[in-house]
Amino acid sequence: xxxxxxxxxxxxxxxxxxxxxxxxxxxxxxxxxxxxxxxxxxxxxxxxxxxxxxxxxxxxxxxxxxxxxxxxxxxxxxxxxxxxxxxxxxxxxxxxxxxxxxxxxxxxxxxxxxx
Amino acid sequence: xxxxxxxxxxxxxxxxxxxxxxxxxxxxxxxxxxxxxxxxxxxxxxxxxxxxxxxxxxxxxxxxxxxxxxxxxxxxxxxxxxxxxxxxxxxxxxxxxxxxxxxxxxxxxxxxxxx
Numbered sequence: 473x474x475x476x477x478x479x480x481x482x483x484x485x486x487x488x489x490x491x492x493x494x495x496x497x498x499x500x501x502x503x504x505x506x507x508x509x510x511x512x513x514x515x516x517x518x519x520x521x522x523x524x525x526x527x528x529x530x531x532x533x534x535x536x537x538x539x540x541x542x543x544x545x546x547x548x549x550x551x552x553x554x555x556x557x558x559x560x561x562x563x564x565x566x567x568x569x570x571x572x573x574x575x576x577x578x579x580x581x582x583x584x585x586x587x
Numbered sequence: 588x589x590x591x592x593x594x595x596x597x598x599x600x601x602x603x604x605x606x607x608x609x610x611x612x613x614x615x616x617x618x619x620x621x622x623x624x625x626x627x628x629x630x631x632x633x634x635x636x637x638x639x640x641x642x643x644x645x646x647x648x649x650x651x652x653x654x655x656x657x658x659x660x661x662x663x664x665x666x667x668x669x670x671x672x673x674x675x676x677x678x679x680x681x682x683x684x685x686x687x688x689x690x691x692x693x694x695x696x697x698x699x700x701x702x
Contacts, residue, residue, distance in 0.1 A: 508693075574645070
Protein backbone atom coordinates (compact mmCIF):
# COMPACT_ATOMS: atom_id res chain seq x y z
CA UNK A 473 0.00 0.00 0.00
CA UNK A 474 1.36 3.39 -1.01
CA UNK A 475 2.22 5.68 1.88
CA UNK A 476 3.41 9.28 1.70
CA UNK A 477 5.36 10.88 4.52
CA UNK A 478 6.30 14.51 5.02
CA UNK A 479 8.91 15.44 7.58
CA UNK A 480 9.02 17.72 9.47
CA UNK A 481 5.39 18.36 10.33
CA UNK A 482 6.23 21.99 11.05
CA UNK A 483 9.09 24.30 10.14
CA UNK A 484 9.84 27.86 11.18
CA UNK A 485 12.48 29.94 9.36
CA UNK A 486 13.52 33.59 9.18
CA UNK A 487 12.63 35.59 6.11
CA UNK A 488 15.11 35.35 3.27
CA UNK A 489 16.26 31.84 4.04
CA UNK A 490 16.31 29.15 1.36
CA UNK A 491 14.53 26.04 2.54
CA UNK A 492 13.69 22.48 1.54
CA UNK A 493 10.53 20.53 2.28
CA UNK A 494 10.70 16.77 2.06
CA UNK A 495 8.27 14.15 0.82
CA UNK A 496 8.86 10.40 0.68
CA UNK A 497 6.71 7.63 -0.76
CA UNK A 498 6.94 3.87 -0.42
CA UNK A 499 6.02 2.62 -3.91
CA UNK A 500 7.78 3.92 -7.00
CA UNK A 501 4.89 2.93 -9.30
CA UNK A 502 3.53 6.43 -9.78
CA UNK A 503 2.35 8.54 -12.69
CA UNK A 504 3.21 11.82 -11.06
CA UNK A 505 3.77 13.71 -7.83
CA UNK A 506 2.05 16.96 -6.97
CA UNK A 507 2.88 19.68 -4.48
CA UNK A 508 -0.01 21.71 -3.08
CA UNK A 509 -0.20 24.80 -0.92
CA UNK A 510 -2.95 25.30 1.61
CA UNK A 511 -3.51 28.60 3.40
CA UNK A 512 -5.42 28.57 6.70
CA UNK A 513 -9.13 28.10 6.13
CA UNK A 514 -8.67 27.68 2.38
CA UNK A 515 -8.60 24.93 -0.20
CA UNK A 516 -5.61 23.30 -1.86
CA UNK A 517 -3.81 25.13 -4.63
CA UNK A 518 -1.63 23.11 -6.99
CA UNK A 519 1.94 24.44 -7.09
CA UNK A 520 3.90 21.98 -9.17
CA UNK A 521 3.29 18.63 -10.82
CA UNK A 522 6.21 16.38 -11.74
CA UNK A 523 5.67 13.48 -14.12
CA UNK A 524 7.36 10.19 -13.22
CA UNK A 525 9.70 10.64 -16.20
CA UNK A 526 10.83 14.08 -15.04
CA UNK A 527 13.52 15.01 -12.53
CA UNK A 528 12.33 18.49 -11.62
CA UNK A 529 9.89 21.32 -12.23
CA UNK A 530 10.32 25.00 -11.55
CA UNK A 531 7.90 27.86 -11.00
CA UNK A 532 9.31 31.18 -9.90
CA UNK A 533 11.08 30.71 -6.56
CA UNK A 534 9.85 27.12 -6.27
CA UNK A 535 11.70 24.08 -7.52
CA UNK A 536 10.44 20.56 -7.03
CA UNK A 537 12.60 17.51 -7.65
CA UNK A 538 11.69 13.85 -7.97
CA UNK A 539 13.83 10.77 -7.43
CA UNK A 540 11.38 7.99 -8.18
CA UNK A 541 13.78 5.14 -7.54
CA UNK A 542 14.48 6.28 -4.00
CA UNK A 543 10.90 7.40 -3.37
CA UNK A 544 11.75 10.99 -2.58
CA UNK A 545 10.75 14.47 -3.62
CA UNK A 546 11.83 17.86 -2.36
CA UNK A 547 10.28 21.29 -2.68
CA UNK A 548 12.90 24.01 -2.63
CA UNK A 549 11.76 27.55 -1.81
CA UNK A 550 14.30 30.26 -2.52
CA UNK A 551 14.50 33.51 -0.59
CA UNK A 552 11.49 32.72 1.58
CA UNK A 553 8.96 35.44 2.39
CA UNK A 554 6.28 35.74 5.09
CA UNK A 555 3.70 35.25 2.34
CA UNK A 556 5.07 31.73 1.83
CA UNK A 557 3.69 30.77 5.25
CA UNK A 558 1.21 27.95 4.64
CA UNK A 559 0.88 24.20 4.81
CA UNK A 560 2.52 22.35 1.94
CA UNK A 561 1.19 18.94 0.96
CA UNK A 562 2.56 16.42 -1.46
CA UNK A 563 0.55 13.70 -3.16
CA UNK A 564 1.35 10.88 -5.56
CA UNK A 565 -0.82 9.40 -8.30
CA UNK A 566 -0.26 5.59 -8.23
CA UNK A 567 0.14 3.84 -11.57
CA UNK A 568 -1.10 0.47 -10.32
CA UNK A 569 -4.33 -0.97 -11.79
CA UNK A 570 -7.34 0.26 -9.86
CA UNK A 571 -5.20 2.65 -7.85
CA UNK A 572 -4.62 5.52 -10.23
CA UNK A 573 -8.01 7.06 -9.57
CA UNK A 574 -7.01 8.17 -6.07
CA UNK A 575 -4.25 10.50 -5.01
CA UNK A 576 -2.30 9.46 -1.92
CA UNK A 577 -1.52 12.43 0.30
CA UNK A 578 1.05 13.19 2.92
CA UNK A 579 -0.08 15.01 6.04
CA UNK A 580 1.75 18.18 5.13
CA UNK A 581 4.46 20.46 6.46
CA UNK A 582 3.31 23.67 8.11
CA UNK A 583 5.76 26.41 7.16
CA UNK A 584 6.09 29.67 9.04
CA UNK A 585 8.37 32.38 7.64
CA UNK A 586 9.12 35.00 10.27
CA UNK A 587 9.70 38.64 9.26
CA UNK B 588 -14.25 29.02 -15.61
CA UNK B 589 -15.33 28.97 -11.98
CA UNK B 590 -13.42 25.71 -11.48
CA UNK B 591 -14.68 23.69 -8.51
CA UNK B 592 -17.27 25.35 -6.30
CA UNK B 593 -18.81 24.13 -3.06
CA UNK B 594 -22.06 25.06 -1.34
CA UNK B 595 -22.46 25.99 1.48
CA UNK B 596 -19.21 27.47 2.80
CA UNK B 597 -20.14 26.94 6.44
CA UNK B 598 -22.92 25.13 8.26
CA UNK B 599 -23.86 24.30 11.83
CA UNK B 600 -25.98 21.21 12.43
CA UNK B 601 -27.45 19.58 15.48
CA UNK B 602 -26.82 15.90 16.08
CA UNK B 603 -29.27 13.84 14.06
CA UNK B 604 -30.02 16.47 11.45
CA UNK B 605 -29.43 15.80 7.79
CA UNK B 606 -27.87 17.92 5.10
CA UNK B 607 -26.43 17.81 1.61
CA UNK B 608 -23.20 19.40 0.43
CA UNK B 609 -23.06 20.36 -3.22
CA UNK B 610 -19.97 20.30 -5.40
CA UNK B 611 -20.04 21.66 -8.92
CA UNK B 612 -17.35 21.78 -11.60
CA UNK B 613 -17.49 23.44 -15.00
CA UNK B 614 -14.46 21.71 -16.56
CA UNK B 615 -16.30 18.65 -17.88
CA UNK B 616 -14.26 16.41 -15.60
CA UNK B 617 -15.18 12.75 -15.31
CA UNK B 618 -13.68 12.14 -11.87
CA UNK B 619 -14.97 13.83 -8.74
CA UNK B 620 -14.03 13.31 -5.10
CA UNK B 621 -15.14 14.17 -1.58
CA UNK B 622 -12.50 14.43 1.15
CA UNK B 623 -12.58 15.41 4.76
CA UNK B 624 -9.70 17.12 6.53
CA UNK B 625 -9.17 16.91 10.26
CA UNK B 626 -6.24 18.16 12.38
CA UNK B 627 -3.50 15.55 12.56
CA UNK B 628 -5.35 13.20 10.19
CA UNK B 629 -4.63 14.83 6.87
CA UNK B 630 -6.96 14.50 3.90
CA UNK B 631 -9.10 11.37 3.84
CA UNK B 632 -11.17 10.23 0.90
CA UNK B 633 -14.86 9.70 1.67
CA UNK B 634 -16.37 8.76 -1.70
CA UNK B 635 -15.53 9.34 -5.31
CA UNK B 636 -17.09 9.04 -8.74
CA UNK B 637 -15.53 8.07 -12.06
CA UNK B 638 -18.46 9.26 -14.12
CA UNK B 639 -22.10 10.26 -14.19
CA UNK B 640 -24.24 7.72 -12.37
CA UNK B 641 -21.31 5.94 -10.70
CA UNK B 642 -19.93 6.23 -7.18
CA UNK B 643 -17.40 4.32 -5.09
CA UNK B 644 -16.31 4.21 -1.46
CA UNK B 645 -13.11 5.77 -0.23
CA UNK B 646 -11.30 5.32 3.09
CA UNK B 647 -13.99 6.73 5.40
CA UNK B 648 -17.41 6.27 3.78
CA UNK B 649 -19.49 5.39 6.85
CA UNK B 650 -22.20 7.89 7.69
CA UNK B 651 -22.12 9.50 4.22
CA UNK B 652 -23.93 8.92 0.96
CA UNK B 653 -23.23 10.44 -2.44
CA UNK B 654 -24.91 10.88 -5.77
CA UNK B 655 -23.69 11.89 -9.23
CA UNK B 656 -26.83 12.40 -11.27
CA UNK B 657 -25.23 15.01 -13.50
CA UNK B 658 -21.64 15.01 -14.69
CA UNK B 659 -20.94 18.46 -13.29
CA UNK B 660 -22.37 17.86 -9.81
CA UNK B 661 -21.37 15.58 -6.96
CA UNK B 662 -23.53 15.61 -3.83
CA UNK B 663 -22.44 14.48 -0.36
CA UNK B 664 -25.21 13.65 2.07
CA UNK B 665 -25.23 13.22 5.81
CA UNK B 666 -28.42 11.42 6.80
CA UNK B 667 -28.01 11.73 10.57
CA UNK B 668 -25.16 14.04 11.52
CA UNK B 669 -22.85 13.12 14.40
CA UNK B 670 -20.28 15.29 16.23
CA UNK B 671 -17.55 13.06 14.73
CA UNK B 672 -18.51 14.47 11.33
CA UNK B 673 -17.39 17.96 12.35
CA UNK B 674 -14.73 18.65 9.78
CA UNK B 675 -13.75 20.60 6.70
CA UNK B 676 -14.99 18.94 3.52
CA UNK B 677 -13.25 19.37 0.19
CA UNK B 678 -14.43 18.44 -3.25
CA UNK B 679 -12.02 17.82 -6.11
CA UNK B 680 -12.13 16.88 -9.76
CA UNK B 681 -9.88 15.77 -12.62
CA UNK B 682 -10.42 14.68 -16.19
CA UNK B 683 -10.06 11.08 -17.33
CA UNK B 684 -7.58 12.09 -20.02
CA UNK B 685 -5.60 14.15 -17.56
CA UNK B 686 -5.47 11.56 -14.79
CA UNK B 687 -1.86 10.59 -15.41
CA UNK B 688 -0.71 14.01 -16.55
CA UNK B 689 -2.46 16.90 -14.86
CA UNK B 690 -3.16 18.34 -11.45
CA UNK B 691 -6.31 17.64 -9.49
CA UNK B 692 -8.46 20.70 -8.82
CA UNK B 693 -9.87 21.40 -5.40
CA UNK B 694 -12.81 23.44 -4.20
CA UNK B 695 -12.56 26.03 -1.40
CA UNK B 696 -14.05 23.75 1.25
CA UNK B 697 -17.13 23.54 3.46
CA UNK B 698 -16.75 23.89 7.21
CA UNK B 699 -19.26 21.74 9.06
CA UNK B 700 -19.85 21.90 12.80
CA UNK B 701 -22.10 19.28 14.36
CA UNK B 702 -23.25 20.10 17.88
